[in-house]
Amino acid sequence: MADIGALLSPNAVAVIGAAPDDSILRGRILHVMMQHPFAGAVYPVSRSFDEVQGLKAYPSIEALPERVDLAIMIIPAKFVPDELERCGKAGVKAVQILTSGFAEEVGEDGAKAQQRLRDIAERYDMAVVGPNSEGFASTKVALCPTFSPTFHNQTRPMVPAWRKTGHLAAVAQSGGIGFAFYDRGRPKELPFSYVATTGNEAVINCFDIIEHIIDKDDTDAFLIFMEDVKNPETFRRVAEKAMRAGKPLIVTKVGKSAAGERAAASHTAALSGSYSTYQAMFRRYGIIEGADTDEMVEMAMGFSLFGHCLPKGKRVGIVTGSGGGGGWMADTLSMTGLEVPTLDAETRAVIDALIPAYGTSQNPVDGTAGAVREIGYANLLGMVRDSPSVDAIVGITSARRASTYEDERENLSKLARETEKPILIWSYTNPHEESVTSLSQIGLPLFTNSRNCARTLYEMAEYRAFRERFLRAPEIKSGANADQAIVGKALDAANEVLCEYEARPLLAAYGIGDGGARMANSAQEAADIAADIAAPVALKVQSPDILHKSEAGAVALNLKSADDVRAAYDRIMASAQAYNAGANIHGVLVQAMAPAGQEMILGVNQDEKFGPILMVGLGGIYVEVLKDVAFSPVPFGADDARRLLDRLKGVALLHGVRGEAPSDVDALVDLMVGLSEFAADFGDKISEIDLNPVLVHPEGQGVSVADALIVKSSKA
């Protein structure tokens, strides 16, 4: 495996293409590097200059006085592959390519050139990042090979000196956005260990870098901007590793819309893929999605300062000197999914003794501005923190003045140090720079946006709960089914489309009931089977060429007498012929009518990137009109299945909301788990499975799969 350590902490660096003029990119990058005290040597490599910005320049990578771990490359695209080859020969272990004009370019030449980069990187086992990237910053070694203006003429240290823990890394395909995370976070006194930008990801992708940083264990949360996932296996491995290590991944994914997809494709040649699949993958690993830089950075701030004591629940106490701010925050927290309960009587009595009659202790605790000053902000926060009614605190403040927290610095620091419940501060006014710094030194996160504050707390609570489940969950096994080999062989032997009668026996091996359906090849045979079943039956044509059987008039329901069955058989055959004269008709399936139940739809679709994704929805109009469906990768366990159902807006229908008996959710969950295992075991062979409709009967009476279809993958 290529050595990303050589990228982020090299012995020395060559800058290939460095120029004297720092108003152009090729000059700026060296200029920026020289502004930071990287301990190793920096060697300009230039064909045109002997000296660049006061440093001796070398005509080629081979001419350097020592072997360097890292080369930064900013030369015209057409020279890049040969230069990369030379780097490989010279023993360079990592190369960051900033040059644009590869796969993101219109036409095929760029893609070919990018393939060449991949080949060379592989040959020399080099960690090649880019092309079309904006460089990186590795603050621990004060190395900033980037032309981002963010690291240009910095007036403050790269990292606030007092922040020894809670480091963040920004990892992004987009250079602009990657450095924007830093640029937005640094003024909030957030400590960044790394900013890495990966551009086209010809070789190394975001998750390779994240994995390296997780393993290094000097970073506690990640801000990630991605246009696509280049390598699903890496993504899965790293996402799981991050959750096990308790290092949150806060992600935004571009390409949610047609225009966004277009932009990503043209920007870094990303194939963004289905956003709903990405969302399902993010949920699978507890990855937190953010919608804008401010929100993502403020969420990271919460984890940076209170990642070690995430809230145990969603009950929040509010302390405020502004009544309006308190009310607004109470609404905001409530609308975000948190609770703002009235405090317990004991806590209220303590507070009531201290505040004026026009204040209130109920929650929000509105001490009034004057009383807060008298009691002390730290004291009041501490009193609410001690209430058994809350899991976390939001303190509202106006951080507008420079000295707001100086009087209470010691008490606030003690509070921040000793609390076992997170305390988040929201300033309704623009905070003064010095107040930002003093709160950071005190150890309390200062939010400027009320919704971001609320969402951060929500995600902190969710993350804790998710991680506890994740660590506790038994490993879900695929490949555990005794009949896997038999089913696999049957699948291999089958045609591309497996009609219900062909699909059912295979699904049955995974506990998906076959409903006692049997095939008939004549009207009389159908009547005989119906007589055996001795209950009203349904007849359905079985043909790989007629997938919409109802539309073709090739279904008959609720048939009771032998005559009816025979007549229906003939009618179905005639309709099927009329609908598609050339259709290959295998026969007619006869099965008992399913009793009534809540209609559901289950399906599996093959995602090009992430493999089989299971979908569940409430049937009929719910799916068609309201798109009330939920997705998950496979396989999954019973708890996951229940949570998946809980994501449906109409889930209450399963619980008998209209006075009906609750549905047999246990049986539905078993069905979902079985289907997820089937999909996992044969993910490479199938492109689609439809169980539609599935009828969920009242509790204890199971489910009926009323129709089933499997379409094999054309690649299998």
Add this chain to the structure above:
Amino acid sequence: MADIGALLSPNAVAVIGAAPDDSILRGRILHVMMQHPFAGAVYPVSRSFDEVQGLKAYPSIEALPERVDLAIMIIPAKFVPDELERCGKAGVKAVQILTSGFAEEVGEDGAKAQQRLRDIAERYDMAVVGPNSEGFASTKVALCPTFSPTFHNQTRPMVPAWRKTGHLAAVAQSGGIGFAFYDRGRPKELPFSYVATTGNEAVINCFDIIEHIIDKDDTDAFLIFMEDVKNPETFRRVAEKAMRAGKPLIVTKVGKSAAGERAAASHTAALSGSYSTYQAMFRRYGIIEGADTDEMVEMAMGFSLFGHCLPKGKRVGIVTGSGGGGGWMADTLSMTGLEVPTLDAETRAVIDALIPAYGTSQNPVDGTAGAVREIGYANLLGMVRDSPSVDAIVGITSARRASTYEDERENLSKLARETEKPILIWSYTNPHEESVTSLSQIGLPLFTNSRNCARTLYEMAEYRAFRERFLRAPEIKSGANADQAIVGKALDAANEVLCEYEARPLLAAYGIGDGGARMANSAQEAADIAADIAAPVALKVQSPDILHKSEAGAVALNLKSADDVRAAYDRIMASAQAYNAGANIHGVLVQAMAPAGQEMILGVNQDEKFGPILMVGLGGIYVEVLKDVAFSPVPFGADDARRLLDRLKGVALLHGVRGEAPSDVDALVDLMVGLSEFAADFGDKISEIDLNPVLVHPEGQGVSVADALIVKSSKA
């Protein structure tokens, strides 16, 4: 009417309770006032001091050397009423009371004291603002009687000198939030004309002040924070006036959650009322709701700079030098409800000739950083602005450096001055203070938050469309029905609960079909009516004591023969007796079974503040499980009714989404309009109307109101 002009532009001001020590509120307020060059005299009134902060102090309001328009009062609550009386006698026209401890206090004394303030204000016709307020700022006259730290030791002018138009006013019940709007907006170089805070609103409320400012016409948009509406008539009048004048109201309303309601009640004694009703009122008048200060201030910025050329549609062109930023913005715009179409071929050809192959002209137009510099940002923005494919532009930039826009200042200014489509700028990095100033001078709004940028554009387009409709709409008249007097008398004479047979004739006068229902008082009478109807009938008990007829077993459906009708009659009477032995039973209603149709529910409920509010929803599970309902004040016209239906998530069901025939939406709209007129005409007499279910038949076949109920107001 009390003179709010005397508040905001007084000849001179008395500060009653002023103190020398500017570290306490009573001292700070005078200190802040003296820092700004208000032209009139400022008189401290103090019992304890002869001189306060260098000004001669007076022992009482009567002792001042001249009559003053305005008194600021910051003295203990118990002295306030008497002092207010003295102000009235001394000819003071406006008083801002900052003192707390009135209706917001626990117990009844505060409420009584507040009533006294109201009485005195009325007697002297004084504009009394507060109590429990934080003062105000009137920047045109440089008057800032407030202890808000926002106006304390300001380092820049109150208003950017170059901003002659697009002024904003912040009007808030909460002082902290009111001044926070200013505090967040001023660093963005937004020009505020007023910041007014109203506290408990004992006399003057937010909308009184807004009305004065609209009439004065020196302000173009409003930022409003409210805990409740004190006077619904004022609210309605002012909201309509604002829309007619094209001055957007950007509002946040606290009390959306139980905790928020609690906070508002304890903060300013606000009775927040039902949030869904507030939302319906906001929508009625095109009022824009904001969720946090940043979002509200950034929306106001858009209107401040481009209120004169709001977008004609929702198609947005994006110009970017950052590919990642472009993709993210494209997604953000799309998810906000805007469109990001591919540009027309002509525009693309012009752009393609100028940008490198790894850029793109499709939209987002990613010129790449280098090319944007060469072509010129203004030029590129202008090219996209000229495209017939777009109604507005978002320009993406990194405003991090101080001098970013200096080279192009002239071109950008020309662009901003001449454009007829709004151009919004988003910086993905933290903008430099000087860049903020230069863009403001250029005349382009600089957004720091991508979602706020998108939402601003969306709301600008919505506002334009709404206002065009609003100005065009015929005035909807209530009281136009010829039978109003007759129906009114019948309602007066009726009992509290009007059963279906009583309600139907009244509703019929408003075009709400009575379905040919007739009352029967014996089994034979029922059979005779059924014979007349000559179609399957339904029988329903009619009793004000049995509202849940089905639950009582007192409904029979689909009766065909005379025997069945007679038997059903007897069964219904028996069940009704069994269900409620003491029930007053008026008889049994016989009516033709309604044909099938899409089930809807219509209702009217009396809101304590805003009067009758009409509700419409898709029936059955949609209402019960998905709460898929929409609300509107009454009366309304056909267009409003259609838009109300469009707000239902399941509206597609009315359009025959599953291949069924589309429903008769015209008939449903007529029904809604008729019901809205009924509710408007008798709003004071009724507390509830239920039409449930209403069946909407296929197009051209009308609607059936299957049940109807009116409950009169106990107050009527």
